[in-house]
Amino acid sequence: MKTYHQAKKWIWEDSNFPNFAYENISLDTLNYKFGQLDMVKKFMNEDDTNQLQLEQLLNEALSTSAIEGETLQRSSVRSSINKILKLGLEDDYSYTRESDALIEILIDAKTNKEPLDKPRILQWHKALFPTGSSGLRDINVGHFRTDNEDMQIVSGAWNREKVHYVAPPSSKIEELMDGFLLWLNSDSELGSIYKATIAHLYFVLIHPFDDGNGRIARAITDYVLAESSFANPKFYSISTIIYQKRKEYYEVLDKVCIATDQDISLWMRWFIKLLEESIDSTLIAIEAVGVKAKFWDRQRETKLNERQKKVILKMLSYLPQEFEGGMRVQKYMSVTKTTRLTASRDLSDLVSKGVMLSHGKGRGVYYSLVL
Numbered sequence: 001m002k003t004y005h006q007a008k009k010w011i012w013e014d015s016n017f018p019n020f021a022y023e024n025i026s027l028d029t030l031n032y033k034f035g036q037l038d039m040v041k042k043f044m045n046e047d048d049t050n051q052l053q054l055e056q057l058l059n060e061a062l063s064t065s066a067i068e069g070e071t072l073q074r075s076s077v078r079s080s081i082n083k084i085l086k087l088g089l090e091d092d093y094s095y096t097r098e099s100d101a102l103i104e105i106l107i108d109a110k111t112n113k114e115p116l117d118k119p120r121i122l123q124w125h126k127a128l129f130p131t132g133s134s135g136l137r138d139i140n141v142g143h144f145r146t147d148n149e150d151m152q153i154v155s156g157a158w159n160r161e162k163v164h165y166v167a168p169p170s171s172k173i174e175e176l177m178d179g180f181l182l183w184l185n186s187d188s189e190l191g192s193i194y195k196a197t198i199a200h201l202y203f204v205l206i207h208p209f210d211d212g213n214g215r216i217a218r219a220i221t222d223y224v225l226a227e228s229s230f231a232n233p234k235f236y237s238i239s240t241i242i243y244q245k246r247k248e249y250y251e252v253l254d255k256v257c258i259a260t261d262q263d264i265s266l267w268m269r270w271f272i273k274l275l276e277e278s279i280d281s282t283l284i285a286i287e288a289v290g291v292k293a294k295f296w297d298r299q300r301e302t303k304l305n306e307r308q309k310k311v312i313l314k315m316l317s318y319l320p321q322e323f324e325g326g327m328r329v330q331k332y333m334s335v336t337k338t339t340r341l342t343a344s345r346d347l348s349d350l351v352s353k354g355v356m357l358s359h360g361k362g363r364g365v366y367y368s369l370v371l
């Protein structure tokens with residue numbers, strides 16, 4: 001049985017939709033953070049800047065898919081990025097049609113400043129579903145939805161579904177999307193931060209596709225932010241923070257989709273804070289790049305075998321997080337495909353050379369890098 005969470009009236013049912021209203025939200029903190037990022041970037045060399053862009057694109061692709069439960073392999077997404085951007089990195093060639101398509105869309109959104117018109121959005125949708133279906137379900141690929149049935153956002157087990165939102169009927173989609181694209185491509189006084197924030201919500205409220213609306217909304221957000229060189233989304237990943245805060249994301253959308261007075265202040269406040277957190281996360285990642293550089297600088301003269309180098313690189317790639325709770329003999333064996341005896345010897349050698357520290361005793365012993 002489906003339960004509507006209120007005597008329903010959705011935001012689009014009001015004749016004022018989409019004349020959104022919102023209180024003025026200060027962008028001072030966000031602009032300060034963008035300034036910080038800009039400043040820090042100036043001190044980075046080209047390799048580190050490219051590495052940062054690669055990491056952020058990788059995170060964006062993995063997270064925007066993960067929000068809706070789609071799992072893409074990190075290695076295939078990395079391989080797609082390497083292929084499409086011709087980066088010439090070491091590659092296991094594990095790219096797939098899906099990872100290639102998502103990376104194409106994200107790069108197009110972040111770098112192609114041509115107007116975002118209907119054919120381009122439909123092309124994104126087509127690319128998102130290269131097989132023409134979503135799971136086992138055939139969907140209208142590369143077209144807005146035409147189904148006469150309600151487009152509902154539901155959660156919960158099949159017999160206890162909760163309806164969070166019912167989007168406008170398909171008969172209204174063409175008109176609503178014309179209005180959306182006209183608004184999106186018009187020069188407005190809004191500025192790209194406000195515009196991107198509204199665009200994300202405006203698009204998911206229309207929900208023009210059978211599937212993929214969330215991913216396309218997130219790409220549209222990047223597209224709008226890319227208008228501004230200051231807020232360039234090449235260097236941070238909004239979807240990574242949305243993924244971490246997906247419960248809040250849905251809660252805020254649940255509240256705003258019934259705002260028949262068109263007041264979307266709650267969403268605006270939440271999303272602008274989210275942008276601030278996205279920049280914070282990049283600043284932390286940049287700090288990690290500095291930590292890595294210093295680490296190698298200190299260990300320049302240290303003699304390390306290939307297994308040890310491989311393990312260290314793996315552990316450093318997890319920064320700013322610690323590698324899965326620290327390195328253990330068992331993990332070392334599986335990363336380097338070696339025996340227990342060699343793993344233990346290598347690790348003790350790393351401790352004696354001051355590269356790692358050991359913690360705990362007996363079976364609980366684990367190792368961390370000296371950073």
Ligand SMILES: Nc1ncnc2c1ncn2[C@@H]1O[C@H](COP(=O)(O)OP(=O)(O)OP(=O)(O)O)[C@@H](O)[C@H]1O
Nearest residue numbers: 068153164165204211212213214215250253254257
């Ligand atoms: N209450 C809500 N009102 C409006 N939009 C919502 C609401 N809750 C979630 N959404 C948006 O709808 C998206 C999910 O829509 P849906 O379940 O139709 O999957 P989808 O179209 O396949 O999207 P995705 O590409 O994210 O998988 C979410 O990612 C979010 O952006």
